[in-house]
Amino acid sequence: MAKCGGCGQFIAATASIRCGKCAVCYHRACVGVPPSATPSPAWLCPGCKAKLPKTDNSATPVKGAAADCSVPNSPPTVAPPVSLDLAHEIRAFREELSALRxxxxxxxxxxxxxxxxxxxxxxxxxAVVHRVDSLEQRFEAKDTSSYDHLEETIADLKLQLNERDQDLLLNDVIVSGIPESKTENPAHIxxxxxxKLGVDLDDRDIVNVERLGMVRRNFIAGSSQHDITEHPRPRAIAVRLSRRTVRDKLIQAARVRRGLTTADLDLxxxxxxxxxxxxLTRSNAKLFHLAxxxxxxxxxxxxxxxxxxxYVRKEDGVxxxxxxxxxxxxxxxxxxYV
Known part of the structure; x- marks a missing residue:
């Protein structure tokens, strides 16, 4: 089976027309030959016709257009049909264009x-930047004395609370330096x-006596009578007295006798x-230490x-x-210093 020299598709022998010069087959529709026409064996394809030399036809009388046609009443030339594959490709291309759109x-x-x-x-x-800028400008433009006054007020309130807490401890004293033992009696101590200080305390003068802080478990065997802690700094003893006058006497006597030791107490x-x-309160104790x-x-x-x-005093007379x-x-x- 030969291929058409015009469209390149395969063609049957019965539906083809062959050029008398180059022997190339064509579809009748591709070369414009009606199916009912019978071409001569010397029929030339358009390519071979284009290669023929031109002749001088000046002496030839003008004839009607019908004389040039070998077949009377021939239909007009029909354009070659478009292949189905190309149509499918064009349709797919249009669909892709639509989807792309x-x-x-x-x-x-x-x-x-x-x-x-x-x-x-x-x-x-x-808007946030504008608000921040406006707040910064307002803060810079506004007098900061109000904020300072607020801080001073807070500090003053803290001082007042600390002083109230300190007033609740006016009947209390702290005894430090007494070693701990498992069998100790703080009231007896x-x-x-x-x-030893020369102050006679009655049981009614003592409200409460206890060690401050957590109990330490690192006891070691000391003597036959007491078990003394190994820690170099024993916990202090907090004493609450019923009267402030008794507390003042005890503190005054301790200040007079500054060299009192545990040996004097037979410990x-x-x-x-x-x-x-x-x-002292915890805040005042830290402040006193710094002072x-x-x-x-x-x-x-x-x-x-x-x-x-x-209180502090640099020297006498000040x-x-x-x-x-x-x-x-x-x-x-x-x-x-702070």
């Missing part, structure tokens, strides 16, 4: 939504201490200094407490200064 349209819509969302975010961010173990001081260190470095002669209040907060320590001793 839909995708591009959706992409444009999503891009518009994305731009709108970005613009909204930018507007909100600009307190009575023995008061007798076993290595002799230790025994101290009897006012019971003592700062006073030692600054060579202050006196740093003491009275009625739960902290008025005492009360220390109520860290600011007072900075003001009295300088910024390097």
């Amino acid at each position: 839909v995708d591009i349209r959706e992409l444009r819509q999503e891009n518009a939504q994305f731009r709108a969302a970005i613009n909204g975010c930018n507007e909100r961010l600009d 307190l009575k023995t201490l008061s007798l 076993h173990g290595q002799p230790r200094r025994v101290f009897v001081n006012e019971h 003592r260190e700062a006073g030692q470095r600054s060579k202050y002669k006196y740093v003491w407490t009275r009625e739960g209040r902290i 008025s005492a200064v009360r220390i109520r907060s860290h600011a007072d320590i900075r003001k009295t001793f300088g910024d390097g």
